Amino acid sequence: MDVFEALHTTRAIRRFKTDPVPDELITKVLDAAIRAPSGGNGQPWSFMVVKDAGLKRQVAAHYRRAWNEVYGPAERAATMDSRVYQSATYLAEHMAEAPVFIIPCIATPGGRSSFSAGSSIYPAVQNLMVAARGLGLGTTLTSLHKRYEAEVKAILGIPDGVETAALIPMGYPADGVKFGPVRRRPVGEVAYLDRWGAAYRGQGLST
Amino acid sequence: MDVFEALHTTRAIRRFKTDPVPDELITKVLDAAIRAPSGGNGQPWSFMVVKDAGLKRQVAAHYRRAWNEVYGPAERAATMDSRVYQSATYLAEHMAEAPVFIIPCIATPGGRSSFSAGSSIYPAVQNLMVAARGLGLGTTLTSLHKRYEAEVKAILGIPDGVETAALIPMGYPADGVKFGPVRRRPVGEVAYLDRWGAAYRGQGLST
Numbered sequence: 001m002d003v004f005e006a007l008h009t010t011r012a013i014r015r016f017k018t019d020p021v022p023d024e025l026i027t028k029v030l031d032a033a034i035r036a037p038s039g040g041n042g043q044p045w046s047f048m049v050v051k052d053a054g055l056k057r058q059v060a061a062h063y064r065r066a067w068n069e070v071y072g073p074a075e076r077a078a079t080m081d082s083r084v085y086q087s088a089t090y091l092a093e094h095m096a097e098a099p100v101f102i103i104p105c106i107a108t109p110g111g112r113s114s115f116s117a118g119s120s121i122y123p124a125v126q127n128l129m130v131a132a133r134g135l136g137l138g139t140t141l142t143s144l145h146k147r148y149e150a151e152v153k154a155i156l157g158i159p160d161g162v163e164t165a166a167l168i169p170m171g172y173p174a175d176g177v178k179f180g181p182v183r184r185r186p187v188g189e190v191a192y193l194d195r196w197g198a199a200y201r202g203q204g205l206s207t
Numbered sequence: 208m209d210v211f212e213a214l215h216t217t218r219a220i221r222r223f224k225t226d227p228v229p230d231e232l233i234t235k236v237l238d239a240a241i242r243a244p245s246g247g248n249g250q251p252w253s254f255m256v257v258k259d260a261g262l263k264r265q266v267a268a269h270y271r272r273a274w275n276e277v278y279g280p281a282e283r284a285a286t287m288d289s290r291v292y293q294s295a296t297y298l299a300e301h302m303a304e305a306p307v308f309i310i311p312c313i314a315t316p317g318g319r320s321s322f323s324a325g326s327s328i329y330p331a332v333q334n335l336m337v338a339a340r341g342l343g344l345g346t347t348l349t350s351l352h353k354r355y356e357a358e359v360k361a362i363l364g365i366p367d368g369v370e371t372a373a374l375i376p377m378g379y380p381a382d383g384v385k386f387g388p389v390r391r392r393p394v395g396e397v398a399y400l401d402r403w404g405a406a407y408r409g410q411g412l413s414t
Binding site for chain 2 (some may be wrong): 113
């Protein structure tokens with residue numbers, strides 16, 4: 001698949017088939033993740049691959065609880081696009097059915113990590129999701145489980161000095177769920193030339 | 208270009224031709240960046256495209272100063288691979304010669320951003336760099352300028368409530384500088400199955 005097609009069609013997939021993901025594909029996805037940059041090439045990452053049904057259920061229960069706390073209140077739910085809300089609610093209720101979870105982690109020897117530390121793990125996370133797309137596998141980047149970071153770490157035996165960066169369910173998209181274009185504000189609204197506020201008017205801004 | 212080839216050969220490029228980058232390509236790169244996910248699809252990003260020579264020089268001066276403070280000391284330099292050190296020193300001294308800087312920024316209405324906020328900007332940063340690779344453009348993700356965050360923001364007029372996430376020089380690789388494989392610890396050393404410490408032994412781990 002062409003790189004631009006992959007980048008442009010990696011949308012959040014929240015409904016999965018229960019078919020297992022072959023280990024060879026999981027490996028390919030991880031092998032793309034680790035090609036990402038990190039500060040000083042320090043590669044402070046680890047990747048938990050969770051396939052065990054019991055462990056998935058335990059982790060998913062914390063995700064669902066966090067979802068209900070944050071998005072259960074009607075006023076918060078009302079701020080979301082209704083289609084996305086429906087899909088994200090489905091995910092919260094069925095997370096454990098995704099055949100595999102990938103939980104990227106980052107070493108935080110000095111305690112809780114900083115904004116800058118994100119530059120050493122989220123590029124790898126994005127590589128992972130784009131590579132999955134290239135293999136026909138759906139993913140979505142979630143982090144609500146971090147409300148129960150300690151509990152999730154305990155379930156998986158993740159030690160002190162390591163923090164989870166995301167909870168990424170992965171699997172083949174359910175019937176009727178398609179990769180495709182994402183909805184974003186266009187480049188012309190978010191790019192500036194030389195000085196803040198001076199709109200960047202490059203060529204091809206219709207894309 | 209195939210998506211896996213792009214992901215696997217996006218290495219840090221630190222020496223650039225001075226040839227300008229066509230606006231159409233800059234737009235394509237930004238248009239791939241904004242396809243990345245962000246929390247609640249909030250897209251809290253802005254992208255500064257800096258082409259003005261005087262502004263590049265001012266920003267680059269702060270980068271060089273930060274480099275000298277951090278990597279000038281011999282004991283710190285000694286911790287780096289000598290080839291990388293040489294290349295990174297070259298970049299610090301010649302940053303302003305890159306034809307364009309991209310400075311992704313994130314809105315931080317509540318003050319300084321957190322580790323989790325990184326999940327809403329660094330996926331876009333990685334998309335940007337992979338897309339550049341797909342177009343034959345080199346980049347490298349740097350953040351040393353953040354030692355002079357306030358000064359860099361003042362140069363470009365970046366307001367309060369917005370934080371820079373990276374300083375990415377971009378251009379065609381200099382003669383003799385090639386894209387290609389990156390050096391990383393293999394998947395078998397950084398992936399665990401179900402429980403921390405239980406090596407993930409997927410198929411195809413020789414890759």
